Amino acid sequence: MTSLDVTMTVNGRTVTGRVEARRTLADFLRKDCAATGVHLGCEHGVCGACTVVLDGCTARSCCTLAVQADGAEVMTVEGLADGTDLHPLQEAFWARHGLQCGFCTPGILLTMRELLADNPDPSEEEIRESLSGNICRCTGYQFIVEAVKDAAAVLRASSADRG
Amino acid sequence: MTEQHLPPGLIGARVRRKEDPRLLTGRAQFVDDVALPGMLEAAILRSPHAHARIVSVDVSAALELPGVFAVITGAEVAQACALPQPVIWRLIPDQRMTDLYALAHDKVRYVGQGVAAVAAADRYVAEDALGLIEVEYEQLPAACTLDEALADGAPLLYENWPDNVSCRQTVPKGDVATAFAAADVIVSETITYGRQMGTPLETRGAVVSWDPFTDRLEAWLSTQSPNLARDLLGEVLGLPVERIRVRTPDVGGGFGNKFDFYGEEVVAALLSKRSGRPVKIIEDRLESFVANAHSREQRIEVEVAAKSDGTITGMRGTVYGVLGGQLSTVGIGPCWAATVLMPGPYDIPNVEVTVVGVVTNRSPYGSYRGWGQPKANIAHERIVEKLARELGMAANDVRRKNLIAPDKFPYPSPVFYYDSGRYEECLEAAERAVVDRGWAKRQAEAAKEGRSLGIGYSFHIEISAIGPSRILNQAGLQHSGFDEESVRIDSTGGVIVRSGLSAMGQGIQTALAQVAAQTLGVPLDSVTVLTGDTETNPYTGYGTGGSRGAALGGGALLRASTRLREKVLRVAAELLEASPDDLVISDGRISVAGTGVGGRSVSMRDVGDATYRRLDGKLPLGETPTLEERDVLDPDNTAFSYGTTAVLAEVDRETGRVQVLDYLIAHDCGTVINPMIVDGQLHGGAAQAIGGALFEEIVYGPDGQPLTTTFMDYLIPTASELPAFETVHLTTTADHIPGGFKGMGEAGTIGGASAITAAIDDALRDLGVGVVQLPITPPRLLSMIEAAEAGGTATDVEEQS
Ligand code: FES
Ligand code: FES
Numbered sequence A: 001m002t003s004l005d006v007t008m009t010v011n012g013r014t015v016t017g018r019v020e021a022r023r024t025l026a027d028f029l030r031k032d033c034a035a036t037g038v039h040l041g042c043e044h045g046v047c048g049a050c051t052v053v054l055d056g057c058t059a060r061s062c063c064t065l066a067v068q069a070d071g072a073e074v075m076t077v078e079g080l081a082d083g084t085d086l087h088p089l090q091e092a093f094w095a096r097h098g099l100q101c102g103f104c105t106p107g108i109l110l111t112m113r114e115l116l117a118d119n120p121d122p123s124e125e126e127i128r129e130s131l132s133g134n135i136c137r138c139t140g141y142q143f144i145v146e147a148v149k150d151a152a153a154v155l156r157a158s159s160a161d162r163g
Numbered sequence B: 001m002t003e004q005h006l007p008p009g010l011i012g013a014r015v016r017r018k019e020d021p022r023l024l025t026g027r028a029q030f031v032d033d034v035a036l037p038g039m040l041e042a043a044i045l046r047s048p049h050a051h052a053r054i055v056s057v058d059v060s061a062a063l064e065l066p067g068v069f070a071v072i073t074g075a076e077v078a079q080a081c082a083l084p085q086p087v088i089w090r091l092i093p094d095q096r097m098t099d100l101y102a103l104a105h106d107k108v109r110y111v112g113q114g115v116a117a118v119a120a121a122d123r124y125v126a127e128d129a130l131g132l133i134e135v136e137y138e139q140l141p142a143a144c145t146l147d148e149a150l151a152d153g154a155p156l157l158y159e160n161w162p163d164n165v166s167c168r169q170t171v172p173k174g175d176v177a178t179a180f181a182a183a184d185v186i187v188s189e190t191i192t193y194g195r196q197m198g199t200p201l202e203t204r205g206a207v208v209s210w211d212p213f214t215d216r217l218e219a220w221l222s223t224q225s226p227n228l229a230r231d232l233l234g235e236v237l238g239l240p241v242e243r244i245r246v247r248t249p250d251v252g253g254g255f256g257n258k259f260d261f262y263g264e265e266v267v268a269a270l271l272s273k274r275s276g277r278p279v280k281i282i283e284d285r286l287e288s289f290v291a292n293a294h295s296r297e298q299r300i301e302v303e304v305a306a307k308s309d310g311t312i313t314g315m316r317g318t319v320y321g322v323l324g325g326q327l328s329t330v331g332i333g334p335c336w337a338a339t340v341l342m343p344g345p346y347d348i349p350n351v352e353v354t355v356v357g358v359v360t361n362r363s364p365y366g367s368y369r370g371w372g373q374p375k376a377n378i379a380h381e382r383i384v385e386k387l388a389r390e391l392g393m394a395a396n397d398v399r400r401k402n403l404i405a406p407d408k409f410p411y412p413s414p415v416f417y418y419d420s421g422r423y424e425e426c427l428e429a430a431e432r433a434v435v436d437r438g439w440a441k442r443q444a445e446a447a448k449e450g451r452s453l454g455i456g457y458s459f460h461i462e463i464s465a466i467g468p469s470r471i472l473n474q475a476g477l478q479h480s481g482f483d484e485e486s487v488r489i490d491s492t493g494g495v496i497v498r499s500g501l502s503a504m505g506q507g508i509q510t511a512l513a514q515v516a517a518q519t520l521g522v523p524l525d526s527v528t529v530l531t532g533d534t535e536t537n538p539y540t541g542y543g544t545g546g547s548r549g550a551a552l553g554g555g556a557l558l559r560a561s562t563r564l565r566e567k568v569l570r571v572a573a574e575l576l577e578a579s580p581d582d583l584v585i586s587d588g589r590i591s592v593a594g595t596g597v598g599g600r601s602v603s604m605r606d607v608g609d610a611t612y613r614r615l616d617g618k619l620p621l622g623e624t625p626t627l628e629e630r631d632v633l634d635p636d637n638t639a640f641s642y643g644t645t646a647v648l649a650e651v652d653r654e655t656g657r658v659q660v661l662d663y664l665i666a667h668d669c670g671t672v673i674n675p676m677i678v679d680g681q682l683h684g685g686a687a688q689a690i691g692g693a694l695f696e697e698i699v700y701g702p703d704g705q706p707l708t709t710t711f712m713d714y715l716i717p718t719a720s721e722l723p724a725f726e727t728v729h730l731t732t733t734a735d736h737i738p739g740g741f742k743g744m745g746e747a748g749t750i751g752g753a754s755a756i757t758a759a760i761d762d763a764l765r766d767l768g769v770g771v772v773q774l775p776i777t778p779p780r781l782l783s784m785i786e787a788a789e790a791g792g793t794a795t796d797v798e799e800q801s
Helices: A025-032 A088-096 A105-118 A124-131 A142-162 B020-024 B060-064 B074-080 B123-130 B146-150 B176-181 B226-237 B263-275 B285-291 B333-340 B373-391 B395-402 B423-436 B439-448 B469-475 B508-520 B549-576 B604-612 B675-694 B747-763 B778-790 B793-800
Strands: A003-010 A013-020 A051-054 A057-060 A073-075 B040-046 B052-058 B068-073 B114-120 B134-139 B165-173 B185-193 B205-211 B216-221 B244-247 B279-282 B298-306 B312-324 B350-359 B452-464 B483-489 B495-499 B527-530 B583-586 B589-592 B601-603 B627-633 B639-652 B657-668 B725-730
Touching (some): A013 A025, A025 A051, A051 A105, A088 B020, A105 A124, A105 A142, A105 B020, A142 B675, B040 B123, B040 B285, B052 B074, B060 B068, B068 B074, B068 B123, B068 B263, B074 B114, B114 B123, B114 B263, B146 B312, B146 B350, B165 B333, B176 B298, B176 B312, B176 B350, B185 B373, B205 B263, B216 B263, B226 B244, B226 B263, B263 B279, B298 B333, B298 B373, B312 B373, B312 B395, B333 B350, B333 B373, B373 B395, B373 B452, B373 B747, B395 B423, B395 B452, B423 B439, B423 B452, B423 B639, B423 B657, B439 B639, B452 B747, B483 B508, B483 B549, B483 B604, B495 B508, B495 B549, B508 B527, B549 B583, B549 B589, B549 B601, B549 B604, B549 B627, B589 B604, B601 B604, B604 B627, B639 B747, B657 B675, B657 B747, B657 B778, B675 B725
Parallel strands (some): A003 A073, B040 B279, B216 B244, B312 B350, B495 B527, B657 B725
Antiparallel strands (some): A003 A013, A051 A057, A051 A073, B052 B134, B165 B350, B185 B298, B205 B216, B205 B279, B452 B639, B483 B495, B483 B627, B583 B589, B589 B601, B639 B657
16 A cells, blocks of 8 residues: 655644555544544545535545645644634534534534634524534534524624724 | 422523533544554454355455454354343343344344454554455345245244244233223224434444453443443453443443444454454444444334223234344343333223334344334324324314323333323423414415425323332343432532443533532532543443433432532531531532621631541541542332424425424423423434434345445435424423432434324325325325325325314
């Protein structure tokens, strides 16, 4: 099996590694970069638990090879809080009970972060639509939807503050 | 009815969960995040055939692959184990047991059954090695469906059995023959419930380290039942349990699937012993669809005798459980529960129900949230709806006629005593909420636009707080039903609760912290709840299932904390030179009642210091140092929660597609510890019920090959398919449980399908469609609609209604 060198930025730190061509980005992040907040729920691209931000867009790290991310900037859920200040989405999920087992949560947080960047004031239907690529088996989604609405309001207020 | 009312405080408060910061920041530790020095990763070779004899297994090429450390075959597993895979629910004394080991060695009986396993440097290499194992099979004719398995001359899964029936038992109450002979009306129905599974988003996994020199075994299991798993590992591997430590890291959803004890745990242990290294087995999603417990699949025949005013006088039923190729840990348990709970919330004097367990060449039938109750529910609710149509009554009027009245509790059902409830009030609460939400108007307006909306109800009961141990044992359970909790205040006044329950997303750590904090009078922040380690934590009987955690754990902890509070007061009394009777605790400070702010007080920290460190002159003579209490709650009875589900749904007659538009649950689970958590549990359960009613089915081809092996084929509802949920709460406390708690973890899954089918029937009432097959997928519903539109059925039922 051929091995290749990869270099990427993971949550702001540069990491290099030598990986087999078949190693998934998810395995590389989880096992070689200790980013165990990347979760594997299906490894076939449906559940969204493995979602990471790859060069600014969400991607399914189970269906991406580590070598494909060579030179990329990667963010995982570990990079979402600002120091020990939770991101407004994390705060809202906590306040609104938007998680139970938490296995889907990292992927959902990153997906919703992307939604709110594109659409700061989404309707319930837009939130549900955007959520529908992520499976949560625990919550029934309603409290997730409410949390996203709350976080959107907080983010709008803070960007208004910044002017 | 005397009711225990707790003063308002943290019990009943909508507080944020203690579990969440770790989960939100990627700092949780799930089983696949456990990494030990030298750890190997394993993979399991699984049968490609539904039914075949294993002629030979050649692992030599696999063993030679670089990076492979150990390989084990089914024959070797059988040799290494003291006992076959255990079945803990032995409810039917003459049941034929399957007694198979963690891997197959003589025959395979379902696609996906493990045949051999490899431990290697990593999973990639382990999977490469599986490709090098050669197994020669002699294929056998298979019995893949219930009908095939029951047919005359069916292929036998177990050649020493006369047929494929593992067990049959009839449970009677009263005189059912007379009731049917005297009935004004008899209605019957046959319901087919499809095969489904709990499908936690985290698949199952195990990391096991077995030190071959000391025979000490350390396991990290993604399990709901750590103490049970430890005892069963001991039995199967022939090890004394004091050498076994089971830890449960964060569990990414359990839903019953992770209650059961699987072969992978045993295989990981044996591979570890062989290789001398810790071994991790993580089931991937594709494996999960064949190796994880399947559930729900039953054929249910139900029949009731009634008077013309709607009073039900008798019920007969037969449940055929489609068990799969071997018995799971819970054996006939869920099918038995579906059977004995078939009368549900109704006061039916004469009942005769029969369970028949049938083995088939499918994956084993095990636990899934609801555990038989969704099927009991669909049986009694479908038949009530049908009876109402037959009599020209509203279904809720038939329900009202038959619901057990509040003064009849404790109520003797065929097997269980239901402890308490105000069923009719609950039904009415739901009816009022439906009026408030204007569903009838929405339905009428949609009708004007040519759209078909329907409103459906169901009433469910839920057995919770599973115990008491001796009665469970008498019923055949090879395990107990109590729960033990411990609570300790440390030298600085912090509180540590230790529990044997598993935290799997249901918020048990927060719920227990609320109980301890309120009882001790300390801030929630000062309480830490530790779960997930059999070596340091108390013993819970059964496991974290049967909706027992909050009720029994909460009850035991309430008692332990109450005693600990008394000791705190005695120590504080010494410090304050007052009588314990004059003291109050609030927010971690103990003060003399009535002295107000600025009066004499000491903190929990002062009490901790006086008890652990600087005792002289502070700890009352005769008091032992330390502040710790434990309590064991083995309840006198189970506790029955209950609820009404109401659904507004739209049916598209062109496509057969059903959209659930609105969803309401009126619910009573006794004293609520955290309403936010309760609502979350109800929502999540309802989502699973909707999935099970409309989308989810494990489908097999005629040759016994599973056809649903990815999330593209097994359709779990996403946010687009689900409605918003509304909940309404009643509180009827369980007086035999300290605190009055009842469990509710399974509630949402129980009544959902019944309410949805009723709503579909209502939307199509002009056609007289009555749904009796689940899930009611678009093609299935469309063919019912087309059949009804084409002919007879519609008019027949028109006349009845
Ligand atoms: S694990 Fe990548 S989409 Fe499910
Ligand atoms: S919280 Fe468990 S899968 Fe979403």
